[in-house]
Amino acid sequence: MPSSRRTDRSNDSGPTLKRDKQVPAWWRRWWFRLSVAGLALVLVVSAAWWAVPRLLCGGEAGLVRVSGECVGVTDGSYLFPADRAALTHAFPAGDDGADAEFDRFAEDFREVQEGIAEQNAQVAASGDDYVTVAFLAPLSPRDDRSFDHTRLLSSLWGVLAAQQRINGSQDFYDPAYPAFQVLLANEGDRQEHWRHTADELVALSRDADHPLVTAFGMPLSSQATQDSVALLSDAGVPMVGGAAATDELNREGVPGFVRASPGVSDFTAALSRHLAAEDLDRAMTVYDDAGLKEGPDRFVDSLRNAYARDIRGVERLSQHSFTGHSLEALPTPRLFSGIARKICSAAPDLVLFAGRTNDLEGFIGSWAAQERDCRADIDLTIAFMTTGLTVSMDGELMRALEEADARLVLATTVDPAWVRGADSAPEGYALFEEAFIGAAGEDAVPTLVDGYAAMAHDALAVTAKAVRTTALEIRESGAEGEGLPLSAIIAGQEKLNTSKEDMVVGAGGTLSFSDGGDGSPEGKPVPVVELPADKDGAASEDYYTTGGD
Structure with a gap:
């Protein structure tokens, strides 16, 4: 029997004591060293694979470099660059005038991001309660896209103008409860990396101390936007669209979604x-x-x-x-x-x-x-x-x-006559324009006709009003220690029509959202302008108004 057991062991697929003794000791030592070195190399390569794309984007959590651009989420401490090579149609090479114009654009693009980062730092240092929200969009400036570099810059100015009003005035309830940090969430040039960015936003919404409470912006009506908001909706993250207008993007199909812009219909x-x-x-x-x-x-x-x-x-x-x-x-x-x-x-x-x-x-x-x-x-x-x-x-x-x-x-969305001070402008337009000039300067006023600044501003204003309406209700109920549930914020979006005080006095109109509606705003005038005759605006006193005709 003992002999039989030795035979079985020698035929086994694993190593045997007899064979181990046949391996020289020096070889075993070198084999161990090589194995350790190999494992270390694998760990180094893996760490580099993870870390290098992030270090190229300033080391920011959530930002990673893919195909030459940094995608993900930042608080503004990383500044997205203006790449001249991506703007050759707007700023042709070898043109001195174009060189100067590009330099001005690049400076403006940097300054608006610095302005948002400065607001975020002030909020963090204030000691006040605060939450984070994220502007979700393609943030790599291009001049040959539907959402091009000019619309991007205009949108960011609108965001900064709204953030300054939210944190520094009574325009959208108590500026200290809660204060707002604005994160910038880049989906990539053609929104190819929407899933990475949406996943980062979902992770941030689970933060115990200063959770992400809303994603806003979404300036493009595209399949990537549709997929992104569906993922956020499934995770229970509230959303407020800016310029995205497609009818398929609605609260019925995407729970938790409302928009500041009219819908296509x-x-x-x-x-x-x-x-x-x-x-x-x-x-x-x-x-x-x-x-x-x-x-x-x-x-x-x-x-x-x-x-x-x-x-x-x-x-x-x-x-x-x-x-x-x-x-x-x-x-x-x-x-x-x-x-x-x-x-x-x-x-x-x-x-x-x-x-x-x-x-x-x-x-x-x-x-x-x-x-x-x-x-x-x-x-x-x-x-x-x-x-x-x-x-x-x-x-x-x-x-x-x-x-x-x-x-x-x-x-x-915006009648050029409003920019000229026409009486037909909505109640909140003058306050928006004042805040916009404070953020962007007088020279940027002509860009207001593109509508993107107003819609981005109003999307953040709707966000602030919904969040603060909910926060105040929780404080008054005595349940403040339980936090700010995202589901309560979604419910708060529908409460922006309960009284004049709760409506959003925005750049594009005094907006409200009906209980059970599709998420499009009521009270938004929709100008119809004829060009070239009405190049300066329609200045109509009889606009079509959403929810009213």
């Missing part, structure tokens, strides 16, 4: 009311076929559906598609040459445009070139919706419209 309802008073007979729809690498274009799909539903009283001609690129590159007039020829032959008097703002500019350029050779005499009206009226500042584009006997009818 509100814009098209305003357009419908305006166009109904005009003698227009034949409409053609021109739409982006959403052939984008990022997936379906939620904004375009939502706008096209709203046109079909809301624009009445005209004969519907054929629909024509193009493959837009303005989420990832600037379009060219050649993109629309075939559609321009079809307009010439079909002779509609109305085009319902469902694309991005950058695509619209390419379309107008193409039609202006085609119209010169068109035998038919066509006075074309182009209807569209947009967050702001940057197109009104493009002198070449305005001349092209005039030469082509065409006009733009645009539903938008």
